[in-house]
């Protein structure tokens with residue numbers, strides 16, 4: 001398609017209200033108009049390419065326009081695009097539910113679908129409170145979440161999100177909840193290992209649970225990596241001990257694996273590394289490989305059985321038109337097929353080891369702090385006095401054919417799993433050139 005870039009951007013600016021964006025800033029920093037995607041690359045209308053180093057907000061696990069997912073969607077499109085899930089059911093949703101449950105070893109055997117990450121959080125929070133009501137403990141209505149945690153921006157999800165920028169304007173609409181210390185490994189004091197912040201955070205969680213467990217329904221956590229906080233990483237020991245504390249104090253453990261599920265931390269689910277099985281597991285983002293909006297909350301038999309009753313009001317009530325959309329489920333099944341057809345997690349280990357070698361110059365750069373890596377995520381802080389560092393870096397990255405969107409001063413890579421040796425060189429060399437500016 002031929003396109004006059006300037007008029008295109010002008011039309012977009014007038015008609016499209018972008019997320020996580022101050023629209024006025026677009027006067028000087030217009031969005032990149034993307035014409036197509038192929039593999040790890042996005043292309044603009046002038047034919048320039050950009051390596052999608054952040055998998056388009058962490059969703060495109062296998063890159064763009066993947067032939068296998070395309071074919072699966074085309075086949076589904078010609079069979080059944082959508083049918084409401086109240087009173088009806090279909091093969092793609094049944095198959096997906098069975099396969100996801102299997103991935104939890106059958107521990108979480110009941111799948112409830114939403115359309116995006118925030119709605120998965122809402123579903124999990126509502127399910128937890130309603131569970132306690134059905135079990136005769138209506139006083140358990142509050143939630144505990146981590147400092148700097150992010151679980152989405154709808155009202156319930158924002159109530160357990162601790163990012164002041166996102167909360168400020170809406171604070172009057174939010175429910176009061178309890179925030180506990182993050183086990184952020186960067187908080188280790190000199191001479192301390194990453195266990196130091198873990199122990200302090202666990203003490204804080206234990207103290208909070210001891211005091212408030214009667215009024216607390218659930219503890220919600222991003223396992224191993226607090227993404228929106230700037231790829232904050234922490235050891236699996238925290239998750240394991242937090243899971244045990246939750247059991248001890250009869251508080252649900254909600255694992256928000258919306259960002260980290262589907263292999264991002266090196267295991268299919270991040271919780272596997274801690275050997276912990278949550279009561280509720282939230283998934284979205286990578287679930288359809290970036291093709292269609294879909295989310296799901298998996299629950300244990302215990303949770304499910306609390307709703308199993310002849311009375312409708314005892315059942316879980318969250319009615320959403322697109323629940324279990326057949327096309328989205330077909331895309332998700334295709335993503336699971338890709339995991340089964342190749343040794344994706346093992347291949348990622350090899351890729352990650354190579355990427356770590358290539359990243360040594362970044363790690364050793366004098367302006368770089370806290371270089372960290374887990375699975376297919378790399379992050380580091382850049383010491384810089386530049387005002388608007390994040391926008392500046394993003395723009396410089398575009399000049400180097402890279403799509404990177406730092407969170408504050410935290411630069412991170414979360415590339416599609418199809419990244420190859422040449423792509424890795426392109427990414428690391430581009431970033432080194434930006435760091436030299």
Ligand SMILES: Cc1ncc(COP(=O)(O)O)c(C=O)c1O
Pocket residue numbers: 116117118119121150151152153222227228256257258259284285
């Ligand atoms: C851990 C986590 N939970 C929830 C969400 C919200 O997902 P969505 O943006 O699809 O609403 C996100 C989004 O970044 C996330 O990272």
